[in-house]
Amino acid sequence: GxxxxxxxxxxxxxxxxSEDLQMAAVAAPAYLENRTIPRHPQELHQHRCINFQWPGGGNIYRWEFARGQRALEIAVNGGLTVNDTELMIRAALDGVGVAYMLDYQVRPWIEAGKLIRFLEAWSPRFPxxxxxxxxxxxxxxxxxxxxxxxxxxx
Known part of the structure; x- marks a missing residue:
């Protein structure tokens, strides 16, 4: 398996x-143009976030953050819920809001300047x-x- x-x-x-993984909070420059970039996960409540629901009608993913010994789990606000990571990327690129997903999934768009990454110090790493x-x-x-x-x- x-x-x-x-x-x-x-x-x-x-x-x-694969390499070890890390989560990434990202948004399009156009979305962030007139907004403050979050410096703390709690500030995400001031943003439109793109929710992810596990395929098959599972629970909506609560965004998990960690910094040092401090861990947070946040149910974010947002008018869009997807069950496909490609749709989440597309929505973020289109300026719908903030996406939170595995860094390798959005790395090409970050490197191309089409998505801006933030809260990296709060983004947990895992095997x-x-x-x-x-x-x-x-x-x-x-x-x-x-x-x-x-x-x-x-």
């Missing part, structure tokens, strides 16, 4: 597939994606090929 983090049962092996499988001395050839394929694409 593939999962975030490397905590596994004793009889499992984890293979790291990336890992492939996990049962431990055995002989990894089946198909699994070995799949692992090699994924590692080559990192």
């Amino acid at each position: 593939i999962r975030l983090g490397e905590r596994l049962e004793k009889d499992m092996v984890a293979v790291k597939l 990336g994606f890992y492939l996990y499988h049962t431990s055995s001395r002989q990894v089946p050839p198909a699994l070995r090929a799949f692992i090699d394929f994924l590692l080559a694409r990192r």
